[in-house]
Amino acid sequence: MDARFIVGIDLGTTNCALADVDTSAGDEAAPIVQGVAQLVNPGEVAAPTLLPSFLFLPGPADFAAGAIALPWDAEADAVIGELARKRGAENPARLVASAKSWLSHAGVDRTADILPWQAPDDVRRVSPVFASARYLAHLARAWQHAHRDDDAALADHEVLVTVPASFDEEARELPLRAAAEAGVPGVRLLEEPQAAFYAWLAAQGDAWREQVKVGDLVLVCDVGGGTTDFSLIAVGEEGGSLALRRVAVGEHILLGGDNMDLALARRLQQKLEGAGHRIDSWQLQQLWHQCRVGKERLFEGARVKAQPVTILGRGTRLVGGSISTELTRDELVDTLVEGFFPLIGADTRPLRTRRLGLQELGLPYAADAAITRHLARFLADLAADSAEQGIRLRRGPSGLAAPTHVLFNGGVMKAAVLR
Structure with a gap:
C-alpha cells in the first residue's frame, strides 16, 4: 500500500x-x-x-x-x-x-x-x-x-x-x-544542502526558472548548530525536468552554532574572572548553555541591547550564591563577525594548529573558527581539482572557483548583521 x-x-x-x-x-x-x-x-x-x-x-x-x-x-x-x-x-x-x-x-x-x-x-x-x-x-x-x-x-x-x-x-x-x-x-537519508536547495526551489515557486538554468553551479553554505557543510550542486536536466547532482562536498567541519555559543561563553568567562570570580568547567558549561539562549533572544529582538546571564556559584545551588553578568548585542556582533565571518583575502586559509581547550567539552572542534577561511579553502581546492581533472569551472579574478549562485542555510544566517 x-x-x-x-x-x-x-x-x-x-x-x-x-x-x-x-x-x-x-x-x-x-x-x-x-x-x-x-x-x-x-x-x-x-x-x-x-x-x-x-x-x-x-x-x-x-x-x-x-x-x-x-x-x-x-x-x-x-x-x-x-x-x-x-x-x-x-x-x-x-x-x-x-x-x-x-x-x-x-x-x-x-x-x-x-x-x-x-x-x-x-x-x-x-x-x-x-x-x-x-x-x-x-x-x-x-x-x-x-x-x-x-x-x-x-x-x-x-x-x-x-x-x-x-x-x-x-x-x-x-x-x-x-x-x-x-x-x-x-527511513531514507537526505543530504542537508540538497534539502536546503529543494526548500529554496519550493519557496520560489515557478520563479526559480528565471534564476537558475541548466548548467548552473550552486554553492550551498550550510552553517548548522554543529557542523559547517559546503556543497556544490550542478543543475541539469533529465526527461525535461530539473535534475540536481551534487558534484563536490567539503570535508567534515565540526564548526557551527555550538562553537559560537562556546566563544561567547569564553568571552563572558573572561569578564567574570576580571571581576574576581573563578569559573570552573561546570560553570563554563552553564555559561555555554546560557549564551545559547541569550544569543537566540538577542537575534529575535532587534531592540534588545543586552541579555542577562546567571550561573550558580561554585559548590552551591542557592540563589544567593549565583553569579550574574550580561551578554550585550555589541559582544554578540563582534564575536560572530570578527570570530566566525571575518573579511579575508582570497589566499587566506584556515589555521591547522589546534588551540588548547577546544576539546574540554569532548568534541574535536575545528581549530580555526573562521568559516570564511574554510570557505576560501574549499573554493581553492575545487579550482585545483577541476584543473587536474580537465573540467571547465568558472573562476573569479582571484583564481578561486566561482559558482553561479550561492545559497546560505542555517539558523545563524537569520542574524541581521550577517544578512
Whole structure:
C-alpha cells in the first residue's frame, strides 16, 4: 500500500523539526511544518515547531511526581525539548547536548554510554545513538499523537531524515540505527544542502526558472548548530525536468552554532574572572548553555541591547550564591563577525594548529573558527581539482572557483548583521 504521508525530519544538533505532506490531497498537497508536543515547563505541554535537541536525565529530586509526563507517556524517565534545555542550562551535568555532533566523532565509541560527557558518577549515561533515537522516538510519538484521528503510525509512512553531506558512511549508518531503535525503520537519508536547495526551489515557486538554468553551479553554505557543510550542486536536466547532482562536498567541519555559543561563553568567562570570580568547567558549561539562549533572544529582538546571564556559584545551588553578568548585542556582533565571518583575502586559509581547550567539552572542534577561511579553502581546492581533472569551472579574478549562485542555510544566517 502506498504511504499516505511523506514526512521529513530535520534531526539537528540544536533543534529538530518535522514537516509532512498528505498525498491524499492530490494536486493540492503541500508540505506543512508540524508542531511538536513537548514539555515547556514542569507539567505544561505545548507544541512549538522546533524540538530543541536536548535530553535531560533527571535525578530523584529534580521534578515532582508526574511533572514530566507526556500525553503518550505517563511514566517518562527523561525530558526532551524546551524544558530539557532550560533545566540543562541550570544543571549541565545531567544534560545531553550536541548528540548529532557526537555521531560524527570517530574517536569515540558512539554506541557506548558516554554522555553527558564527564558527568559525575551518580548521573545516568547514554550513548549518542541512544540520545538520537530518543529524539526520533519523541518526534514519532508527537506526530502520531497529532494524527491520532487518522490512526497513523509514523512507521507506516515514508520518512526522510536529513544528514550533513560530509557525514562518512559509518556516520550515516548511525541515524538509520537510531531510527530503527525509535521504531521507525526503513527511513531514507537526505543530504542537508540538497534539502536546503529543494526548500529554496519550493519557496520560489515557478520563479526559480528565471534564476537558475541548466548548467548552473550552486554553492550551498550550510552553517548548522554543529557542523559547517559546503556543497556544490550542478543543475541539469533529465526527461525535461530539473535534475540536481551534487558534484563536490567539503570535508567534515565540526564548526557551527555550538562553537559560537562556546566563544561567547569564553568571552563572558573572561569578564567574570576580571571581576574576581573563578569559573570552573561546570560553570563554563552553564555559561555555554546560557549564551545559547541569550544569543537566540538577542537575534529575535532587534531592540534588545543586552541579555542577562546567571550561573550558580561554585559548590552551591542557592540563589544567593549565583553569579550574574550580561551578554550585550555589541559582544554578540563582534564575536560572530570578527570570530566566525571575518573579511579575508582570497589566499587566506584556515589555521591547522589546534588551540588548547577546544576539546574540554569532548568534541574535536575545528581549530580555526573562521568559516570564511574554510570557505576560501574549499573554493581553492575545487579550482585545483577541476584543473587536474580537465573540467571547465568558472573562476573569479582571484583564481578561486566561482559558482553561479550561492545559497546560505542555517539558523545563524537569520542574524541581521550577517544578512
